[in-house]
Amino acid sequence: DTGVSQDPRHKITKRGQNVTFRCDPISEHNRLYWYRQTLGQGPEFLTYFQNEAQLEKSRLLSDRFSAERPKGSFSTLEIQRTEQGDSAMYLCASSRAGGQASEQYFGPGTRLTVT
Amino acid sequence: AQSVTQLGSHVSVSEGALVLLRCNYSSSVPPYLFWYVQYPNQGLQLLLKYTSAATLVKGINGFEAEFKKSETSFHLTKPSAHMSDAAEYFCAVSDAPSGTYKYIFGTGTRLKVLA
Numbered sequence: 001d002t003g004v005s006q007d008p009r010h011k012i013t014k015r016g017q018n019v020t021f022r023c024d025p026i027s028e029h030n031r032l033y034w035y036r037q038t039l040g041q042g043p044e045f046l047t048y049f050q051n052e053a054q055l056e057k058s059r060l061l062s063d064r065f066s067a068e069r070p071k072g073s074f075s076t077l078e079i080q081r082t083e084q085g086d087s088a089m090y091l092c093a094s095s096r097a098g099g100q101a102s103e104q105y106f107g108p109g110t111r112l113t114v115t
Numbered sequence: 116a117q118s119v120t121q122l123g124s125h126v127s128v129s130e131g132a133l134v135l136l137r138c139n140y141s142s143s144v145p146p147y148l149f150w151y152v153q154y155p156n157q158g159l160q161l162l163l164k165y166t167s168a169a170t171l172v173k174g175i176n177g178f179e180a181e182f183k184k185s186e187t188s189f190h191l192t193k194p195s196a197h198m199s200d201a202a203e204y205f206c207a208v209s210d211a212p213s214g215t216y217k218y219i220f221g222t223g224t225r226l227k228v229l230a
């Protein structure tokens with residue numbers, strides 16, 4: 001396994017700008033998750049893909065957020081009209097099919113700072 | 116609803132002392148539980164997981180955890196702390212009822228190891 005990779009690792013943007021993050025999961029993993037982690041908190045679920053289908057979105061994911069996973073491979077998370085409250089670490093994770101015993105492998109995260 | 120509670124946001128131990136990090140869970144179904152470690156500015160690394168096979172689970176780096184149904188607990192222990200154990204630790208439960216198996220995390224415990 002080459003591991004889950006995320007790009008960029010850090011992003012500083014001004015309020016109101018759009019940003020896009022990319023996640024490359026482990027190649028044979030068909031499940032992909034996005035989480036958001038703010039300072040002093042545990043990661044919170046944002047959205048879930050099984051292959052290319054987005055099957056669940058958290059209420060945390062406002063209309064300004066959109067995620068895609070074309071062809072069931074890499075995924076992108078876009079935030080439009082960023083706000084200071086969007087500043088956080090965005091984590092991507094992937095796992096194999098296999099029920100709840102199948103553990104998730106996390107990428108290094110993208111740290112977003114909105115000024 | 117699935118949830119986990121981590122008691123103690125900060126724990127300090129001396130090098131060589133016992134490490135005990137507490138996690139209690141709430142689950143409507145038999146839970147699958149996980150402990151992850153996070154080093155600064157990095158993603159999460161799996162330490163160990165409970166999948167109902169055995170109540171005492173051994174993980175990496177000398178960590179282990181015991182599942183106690185009667186106490187709804189899954190505490191993480193290590194007999195002898197090392198300086199390299201200083202990190203943040205997260206307990207998580209898999210959200211099986213949702214069908215997505217997303218993780219629900221606790222708020223984390225930051226472990227400090229004193230020389």
